[in-house]
Amino acid sequence: MKKSVFFGALAATTLVAGLSSAGTVDDIKARGELICGSNTGLTGFGTPDASGNWTGFDVDLCRAIAAAVLGDATKVKFVPTTGETRFTALQSGEVDLLVRNSTWTASRDSELALDFVAVNYYDGQGFMVKKDLGVSSAKELDGATVCIQTGTTTELNLADFFKQNNISYQPVTVADDSEAQRQYLAGACDAYTTDASGLAASRATMPDAENHVILPEIISKEPLGPVVRHGDNNWGDVVRWTYYALLIAEEKGITAANVEEVLASTTDEEVKRLLGASGDMGVKFGLDNAAFKNAIMAGGNYGEIFARNIGEGTSINLARGLNALWTQGGLQYAPPFR
């Protein structure tokens, strides 16, 4: 008798445990907070300031998603993850999604059972060296000591690049960007390699930024984007279309400041659908109908987020390049919102 009660309880807990992970959107609404896996600190992309407020390109996407799901861009908890811990944190349900320059690869899709729902930054791996080293190409780095973040695709690309060019190197593996910077600045490695955007961000925080050069070679494709777990397609759709909403907003000239104005004056049906003035697109995603309007109001459209955090004129000073809209020769392209 007692045993059967025990087994019953056992079965019930397993069932509940299974059910609770069924709908991430419902979990977030019940919790009243989005948990976003972020960087441990990469200037421009995701870093806490002195008073603990997170800012950055990736952080703003998290805020837009929180605004879409909860209607409040401030209800985000940022959990710093390293290259080593990020996917475990996502798989175990510790975070709802990862937005921390993670590269989309085939094995991460298949073997790690993750879904890369969009690419918010098209990047490639580069090298940074000190100017007085007199190196102008990565192919001249034969015999160099190279700092590399562990658990990343860049670690594997580095090995491949040096093998293909038949030159040797000595790896120094580090856990995160700040340790890499410390080792690199202390001279423990000749070169630091990571995504070119990450290098630009690191260089921006260095006291003698002008003494460091990023070499011209880009040795890999690094499509960086938000990641969710396999199996919850609705949640994946919400993240994907919140991101696309920001792209469409840029394409249509909708900014954080002029949303209400556009909404009042527009005759464009797609804009009306996007802002929730006609149709029930938001409800179809299991959200409020004004969800995507809220997302745009949270931090502006994609272009605004880019310009504010990492664009030309900021300390990181990245050109739009591949990340320009498709209408301007870039790769950022959103499917039609209908």
Next chain:
Amino acid sequence: MAMATDVPKDGFRLSMLVYDTRYRSYTIQIVVLVLFALAVAWLLNNTVQNLEARGKEFNFGFLWQRAGYDIGQQLIPYSNDDTHFRALLVGLLNTLVVAFFGCIFATVLGVIIGVLRLSKNWLVGRLMTVYVEAFRNVPLLLWILLSYVILSETTPNPKDFRLTDEMAAAGEAPAASMMFWDSVAVTNRGTNIPSPLFERGLGSVDLGLFTVNLTLLAVIAVIAGSVWFNRRLLSGARARQESTGDRPVTWWKSLLILFAPITLLLLAMGFHLEVPTLQGFNFKGGILVAHSFTALLIALTLYTAAFIAEIVRAGIQAISRGQSEAAFALGLRPGRTMNLVILPQALRVIIPPLISQYLNLTKNTSLGIAVSYLDLRGTLGGITLNQTGRELECMLLMMLIYLSISLSISAVMNMYNNSVQLKAR
């Protein structure tokens, strides 16, 4: 009739399982066992279900896939084309080599400090107390980081060793220079030491998993043979001394036996040292001992030595004063009293806790991750785990390997302990 019912029946009733002391202990044990088995089964079931929910299967096939990453320090040949299993072996050897040297250095240092702490010299005794308290009361991780930072921040950059044309013209010397007749260079990346090379080496035999270096084997065999012959010579001399009272002169024979064969072998194989030279960004040639290794070794040695010193001190103090007084009465000087009377007896108190210090040191090598030392934790439990996403398999395998290492050390040390224990006759 009433009397008869008072006598307990011999038959077994169910209530006796609880009320009869003969059966109660069995009942409790069986219930606990069942509960324990249920808990284990629940954990396993939970794991299997969660793995299934994530579409993951439990297998070790990933160990035979291409690793694709590079490892800085490798004791066996390894390239990024090798398998994850090979990377695991490289990491395992890195763990073992730092544990091996750590145990030896910590023992030597610990014994010296433990003995000195009992010194009658006030300054020496206090200094050793300060050492012990400082090292064993600060977390090991901090010592590892500290030694790494000191090593990498106070040593010169490789380019400081370069003599440019302008400097040569101006008659200036480079900012840094090599040590020991230009054979050793300490840079902020590591210590470059000469490596032994043989012009006419014996080659090596490939055994699949490992390649056996015949040259190294020959050197080890010759040294072992020399030592064995020398011991026979000495025991012969001792036997003669005991039978005739006359000890034959052996020192030159010992020297000859110990050094002549190995010298001849090295000459025959064309032994020479390859001295590291500065080429490009780094020193090339020779062996690079990375600072991550040195820092880990130094910190482990200093930290564990503090504990061993206390064990040694306790062992020595456990020997009654009568022993040393008797030795003094026989005219033995303090040094010889310690070596011949006290320490041999103290060993049997010292060795059992010493084993657990060795185990601690071995397990603590996994903290090398803090200074990017790619040991077992860094390869199997770090990069391989990360690149393949096989957390459960990697963690279980890693636990199994650490367990085997610890049990092996324990077994060997227990054998040694049995051989030095006082024999009860």
